[in-house]
Amino acid sequence: xxxxxxxxxxxxxxxxxxxxxxxxxxxxxxxxxxxxxxxxxxxxxxxxxxxxxxxxxxxxxxxxxxxxxxxxxxxxxxxxxxxxxxxxxxxxxxxxxxxxxxxxxxxxxxxxxxxxxxxxxxxxxxxxxxxxxxxxxxxxxxxxxxxxxxxxxxxxxxxxxxxxxxxxxxxxxxxxxxxxxxxxxxxxxxxxxxxxxxxxxxxxxxxxxxxxxxxxxxxxxxxxxxxxxxxxxxxxxxxxxxxxxxxxxxxxxxxxxxxxxxxxxxxxxxxxxxxxxxxxxxxxxxxxxxxxxxxxxxxxxxxxxxxxxxxxxxxxxxxxxxxxxxxxxxxxxxxxxxxxxxxxxxxxxxxxxxxxxxxxxxxxxxxxxxxxxxxxxxxxxxxxxxxxxxxxxxxxxxxxxxxxxxxxxxxxxxxxxxxxxxxxxxxxxxxxxxxxxxxxxxxxxxxxxxxxxxxxxxxxxxxxxxxxxxxxxxxxxxxxxxxxxxxxxxxxxxxxxxxxxxxxxxxxxxxxxxxxxxxxxxxxxxxxxxxxxxxxxxxxxxxxxxxxxxxxxxxxx
Amino acid sequence: xxxxxxxxxxxxxxxxxxxxxxxxxxxxxxxxxxxxxxxxxxxxxxxxxxxxxxxxxxxxxxxxxxxxxxxxxxxxxxxxxxxxxxxxxxxxxxxxxxxxxxxxxxxxxxxxxxxxxxxxxxxxxxxxxxxxxxxxxxxxxxxxxxxxxxxxxxxxxxxxxxxxxxxxxxxxxxxxxxxxxxxxxxxxxxxxxxxxxxxxxxxxxxxxxxxxxxxxxxxxxxxxxxxxxxxxxxxxxxxxxxxxxxxxxxxxxxxxxxxxxxxxxxxxxxxxxxxxxxxxxxxxxxxxxxxxxxxxxxxxxxxxxxxxxxxxxxxxxxxxxxxxxxxxxxxxxxxxxxxxxxxxxxxxxxxxxxxxxxxxxxxxxx
Numbered sequence: 001x002x003x004x005x006x007x008x009x010x011x012x013x014x015x016x017x018x019x020x021x022x023x024x025x026x027x028x029x030x031x032x033x034x035x036x037x038x039x040x041x042x043x044x045x046x047x048x049x050x051x052x053x054x055x056x057x058x059x060x061x062x063x064x065x066x067x068x069x070x071x072x073x074x075x076x077x078x079x080x081x082x083x084x085x086x087x088x089x090x091x092x093x094x095x096x097x098x099x100x101x102x103x104x105x106x107x108x109x110x111x112x113x114x115x116x117x118x119x120x121x122x123x124x125x126x127x128x129x130x131x132x133x134x135x136x137x138x139x140x141x142x143x144x145x146x147x148x149x150x151x152x153x154x155x156x157x158x159x160x161x162x163x164x165x166x167x168x169x170x171x172x173x174x175x176x177x178x179x180x181x182x183x184x185x186x187x188x189x190x191x192x193x194x195x196x197x198x199x200x201x202x203x204x205x206x207x208x209x210x211x212x213x214x215x216x217x218x219x220x221x222x223x224x225x226x227x228x229x230x231x232x233x234x235x236x237x238x239x240x241x242x243x244x245x246x247x248x249x250x251x252x253x254x255x256x257x258x259x260x261x262x263x264x265x266x267x268x269x270x271x272x273x274x275x276x277x278x279x280x281x282x283x284x285x286x287x288x289x290x291x292x293x294x295x296x297x298x299x300x301x302x303x304x305x306x307x308x309x310x311x312x313x314x315x316x317x318x319x320x321x322x323x324x325x326x327x328x329x330x331x332x333x334x335x336x337x338x339x340x341x342x343x344x345x346x347x348x349x350x351x352x353x354x355x356x357x358x359x360x361x362x363x364x365x366x367x368x369x370x371x372x373x374x375x376x377x378x379x380x381x382x383x384x385x386x387x388x389x390x391x392x393x394x395x396x397x398x399x400x401x402x403x404x405x406x407x408x409x410x411x412x413x414x415x416x417x418x419x420x421x422x423x424x425x426x427x428x429x430x431x432x433x434x435x436x437x438x439x440x441x442x443x444x445x446x447x448x449x450x451x452x453x454x455x456x457x458x459x460x461x462x463x464x465x466x467x468x469x470x471x472x473x474x475x476x477x478x479x480x481x482x483x484x485x486x487x488x489x490x491x492x493x494x495x496x497x498x499x500x501x502x503x504x505x506x507x508x509x510x511x512x513x514x515x516x517x518x519x520x521x522x523x524x525x526x527x528x529x530x531x532x533x534x535x536x537x538x539x540x541x542x543x544x545x546x547x548x549x550x551x552x553x554x555x556x557x
Numbered sequence: 558x559x560x561x562x563x564x565x566x567x568x569x570x571x572x573x574x575x576x577x578x579x580x581x582x583x584x585x586x587x588x589x590x591x592x593x594x595x596x597x598x599x600x601x602x603x604x605x606x607x608x609x610x611x612x613x614x615x616x617x618x619x620x621x622x623x624x625x626x627x628x629x630x631x632x633x634x635x636x637x638x639x640x641x642x643x644x645x646x647x648x649x650x651x652x653x654x655x656x657x658x659x660x661x662x663x664x665x666x667x668x669x670x671x672x673x674x675x676x677x678x679x680x681x682x683x684x685x686x687x688x689x690x691x692x693x694x695x696x697x698x699x700x701x702x703x704x705x706x707x708x709x710x711x712x713x714x715x716x717x718x719x720x721x722x723x724x725x726x727x728x729x730x731x732x733x734x735x736x737x738x739x740x741x742x743x744x745x746x747x748x749x750x751x752x753x754x755x756x757x758x759x760x761x762x763x764x765x766x767x768x769x770x771x772x773x774x775x776x777x778x779x780x781x782x783x784x785x786x787x788x789x790x791x792x793x794x795x796x797x798x799x800x801x802x803x804x805x806x807x808x809x810x811x812x813x814x815x816x817x818x819x820x821x822x823x824x825x826x827x828x829x830x831x832x833x834x835x836x837x838x839x840x841x842x843x844x845x846x847x848x849x850x851x852x853x854x855x856x857x858x859x860x861x862x863x864x865x866x867x868x869x870x871x872x873x874x875x876x877x878x879x880x881x882x883x884x885x886x887x888x889x890x891x892x893x894x895x896x897x898x899x900x901x902x903x904x905x906x907x908x909x910x911x912x913x914x915x916x917x918x919x920x921x922x923x
Binding site for chain 1: 593603612614780781785
């Protein structure tokens with residue numbers, strides 16, 4: 001089976017399937033041919049660039065950076081582009097026309113496939129005029145902030161970048177085309193899903209969407225509103241809010257109307273992706289709820305936890321001599337290290353010998369000093385150790401008696417699962433994925449409650465037998481859920497199930513029945529047994545297939 | 558409803574959440590953003606249940622409906638670097654006038670002209686604003702990604718800083734060098750007048766740089782103030798003539814001063830020395846040299862404007878074209894002022910028309 005794996009791999013950020021998830025998947029399923037389709041930056045794929053040899057081919061297209069060259073379309077073609085683009089933009093800004101997103105997108109993709117002038121059109125003054133006119137329509141969703149010329153320029157550029165995958169040279173049924181693949185596997189969602197959507201539309205290729213940490217939610221969280229009138233607003237803030245804002249890290253450079261348009265684009269894209277996807281595999285039940293909210297069909301959703309190689313790691317050795325709480329995470333307000341400091345002050349009042357080790361680096365300059373000052377104020381500074389970045393995660397858990405998580409939100413299970421795999425008992429705030437990951441094998445406390453956290457820590461520190469029991473149960477639970485084989489096994493089944501429902505070559509390329517050279521076993525047996533051949537467009541018609549030469553057929557195969 | 562109201566505000570748990578997250582709700586673009594923000598702040602299904610909602614999403618929808626949108630007002634465009642423009646103008650003037658003065662002092666021979674041309678060729682590169690200063694453009698996918706590394710920040714993205722050393726900038730510099738050195742190298746005519754006018758033009762390279770930066774700054778301001786592209790164009794329409802006229806006025810004043818100095822330093826031999834310095838300066842150059850000087854001024858300022866407003870290609874074409882046209886007429890045997898007036902004038906007229914069409918567009922000002 002030929003699997004086209006689509007993901008983003010833009011420097012300086014690691015690819016979406018971080019930690020070699022995609023590589024592990026391809027290695028775990030050697031019976032299939034994997035081809036990697038990467039959306040990269042202008043500098044090419046991630047550093048250490050040698051792609052793993054499991055990939056039969058690696059193809060890239062630049063997602064951001066300089067606009068690819070190319071001539072603008074002529075007047076006639078421009079009208080076609082303009083019509084499609086206007087439909088797309090109307091779907092983004094007019095609440096009543098949301099349904100036009102998909103058709104507009106596919107029309108743009110079809111035009112781009114014909115002459116490749118899409119980037120030049122999107123950057124043209126004509127496209128900007130369309131964007132401005134639609135954006136300022138009476139019913140448009142900009143009631144709260146009128147876009148200015150600056151916003152039109154920035155938004156047009158952003159849309160151009162977002163739509164770049166539409167003009168990637170990946171479509172068609174020839175070698176290297178997505179049409180020749182049996183299925184697409186999108187890892188990470190977002191713009192990486194665009195080629196899969198187009199391939200689904202053009203060639204009927206089904207696609208799977210795997211998301212570890214939802215792209216859409218990251219977009220919402222990653223574009224904090226730009227605080228323009230900062231000086232005035234700050235004084236009215238509550239102190240905690242002010243505090244949080246002080247460490248808020250970066251601010252997106254987009255004004256409100258641009259943010260609204262951009263997020264609207266991602267929302268529409270996510271909705272369309274979820275509707276068209278044959279199977280969705282979110283990384284947690286928590287993410288599944290989000291996906292369902294964005295239009296995913298629960299019947300086509302299967303939770304596949306992100307596998308981790310830490311499963312093979314042996315359990316952590318003997319506990320340290322001094323009762324020690326260990327905390328790991330980025331030092332930032334969202335991970336709430338202050339809560340663990342407050343809780344630790346209470347623990348230390350009961351157990352004067354206790355220690356606290358915090359691993360991780362600050363995300364905003366000065367936050368670590370702020371935490372140190374909090375520890376100083378609480379009088380626990382001598383027993384608190386800011387250990388920075390560890391050499392390996394295993395030694396983090398080794399250093400502690402109990403692993404503590406105090407975050408305000410847990411969107412990904414990676415770190416929690418890693419702690420559980422060490423065999424140490426886990427105390428976590430009951431947010432995000434914590435409940436489903438930890439389950440009955442750890443203690444969950446409400447967020448922002450130092451008393452509860454201190455109570456849970458004390459209970460575990462004082463009861464060695466319970467600690468060991470919970471730690472072992474947690475290790476077994478994590479081994480069962482986060483093993484790599486589990487991921488490969490799940491996708492082996494999903495792939496087989498998909499090809500059984502979708503014809504291999506809907507436009508007749510290697511079709512079984514009508515072609516001049518029927519290939520035995522071109523389709524799995526399940527295909528003939530499946531009831532509703534879901535998503536099968538016109539099946540390999542005899543005429544079209546007969547008209548194709550054998551060479552082309554072989555090429556398609 | 559009245560029952561709820563009589564219980565007081567604190568009895569409505571939604572109101573508490575609303576008060577706590579008012580800013581988030583006011584600035585959210587849709588309910589999902591509120592849901593994501595609430596989740597990020599540590600609220601979960603139990604908080605939603607306290608507010609009598611099935612999940613966080615429906616709580617977010619209620620908040621979105623109850624809190625009016627109030628996006629942040631358009632803020633200041635950004636810090637202006639006051640000294641940068643003046644520094645660039647002075648650098649440009651110094652870079653242009655020193656080689657010209659050298660050529661004027663040492664004579665226009667190849668061993669002098671070639672080294673003198675080097676700083677002039679490099680002038681556009683050295684005075685260019687730092688690449689990517691506007692807009693603070695960040696691609697949508699890269700900035701907001703949450704750190705994939707759970708233990709710390711990922712290093713901030715580094716953009717491939719657009720190099721200043723573009724071939725287009727060097728082409729523009731080549732044209733600039735040719736334009737400024739040609740009057741010094743051309744034979745014939747009144748040597749002292751030609752030198753005075755050429756030095757004035759060289760100093761005015763600084764004013765051309767300043768005018769281009771001012772034009773860009775005005776355009777930048779209007780980008781954040783104009784509501785529509787048409788309004789932007791109508792706002793920008795008077796700005797280009799003003800920028801060009803300012804530059805020409807500066808050039809005129811400089812030329813007049815240079816002529817006066819040359820009248821003092823190298824007085825014309827012969828009788829008829831009445832009427833004071835102003836009169837002397839005015840009579841040193843006739844209408845044709847003055848017009849040629851004006852054309853030279855246009856050929857200096859228009860490529861600068863084009864280069865600073867995102868058309869380096871046009872600048873790299875225009876400046877050498879003006880010099881080439883002048884040189885062509887010189888070779889055909891016309892004296893320098895009229896060659897500059899006719900050949901350079903034609904190119905300047907074409908450049909002016911092109912700049913008038915192109916520079917008013919919003920796309921030229923990012």
